[in-house]
Amino acid sequence: MEESPACARCPYRLSKRLCNIEDGKGLNSCPTRKKKELLAESMRLYENPETLKFAREASIQEGEGYQRLGMKKVKPVKPRILEIAEFSDKMGYKRLGLIFCEGLAGEAKAVDKFYTSKGFEMVSVVCKAGRTPKEAIGVRDDQKILSGTFEPMCNPIYQANIVNEEKVDFNILMGLCVGHDSLVIQHLAAPVTILAVKDRLMGHNPLSAVYNIDSYYAYLK
Numbered sequence: 517m518e519e520s521p522a523c524a525r526c527p528y529r530l531s532k533r534l535c536n537i538e539d540g541k542g543l544n545s546c547p548t549r550k551k552k553e554l555l556a557e558s559m560r561l562y563e564n565p566e567t568l569k570f571a572r573e574a575s576i577q578e579g580e581g582y583q584r585l586g587m588k589k590v591k592p593v594k595p596r597i598l599e600i601a602e603f604s605d606k607m608g609y610k611r612l613g614l615i616f617c618e619g620l621a622g623e624a625k626a627v628d629k630f631y632t633s634k635g636f637e638m639v640s641v642v643c644k645a646g647r648t649p650k651e652a653i654g655v656r657d658d659q660k661i662l663s664g665t666f667e668p669m670c671n672p673i674y675q676a677n678i679v680n681e682e683k684v685d686f687n688i689l690m691g692l693c694v695g696h697d698s699l700v701i702q703h704l705a706a707p708v709t710i711l712a713v714k715d716r717l718m719g720h721n722p723l724s725a726v727y728n729i730d731s732y733y734a735y736l737k
């Protein structure tokens with residue numbers, strides 16, 4: 517069987533890689549060299565006008581995320597919360613769905629206020645909406661956060677169905693658990709982006725553990 521792509525293990529400097537320059541280098545399994553048919557097939561999907569607009573505006577937004585400082589230097593200038601507002605504007609989105617975890621209720625209030633101040637109509641749904649007991653999906657009492665108590669399940673499918681029914685143009689996820697985010701994404705009708713992911717230990721910045729994976733968090737390996 518053909519070796520699977522392993523870009524994460526590519527040993528060459530970014531500026532010397534085949535995915536960046538024509539005569540660059542790559543692994544034996546390099547998809548830039550080995551998957552040209554799949555690339556052509558993928559590029560054909562951008563012929564859909566809506567997909568093309570989405571891709572183009574996302575790339576323009578990416579470019580606008582930097583200030584140019586001379587020929588070769590750039591400086592990042594925008595936080596993601598603002599980029600989402602600007603991208604939504606570019607796409608002509610008016611109505612945004614904010615799908616959040618109750619653990620970030622304070623942050624959700626601030627985010628809702630921010631996008632409202634930018635002129636968007638907001639629909640927001642917390643993970644515990646519906647107050648359905650965890651037992652409904654087969655969670656045992658000893659598997660709850662606090663045994664012996666009533667715990668509502670996070671209900672990502674319900675969250676998705678609510679914003680679908682509200683016909684939002686674009687969805688923003690904030691702080692959903694691993695797996696709950698996957699279910700929401702599977703069930704949303706409109707496109708989705710992620711403002712923040714949940715990492716209870718790392719202040720919702722999972723990369724903190726990655727940055728320290730060879731030191732303080734080496735025990736995780």
Ligand code: SF4
Pocket residue numbers: 522523524526533534535536541542543545546547548549
């Ligand atoms: S596409 Fe090729 S050159 Fe680029 S990172 Fe992957 S293996 Fe390396």
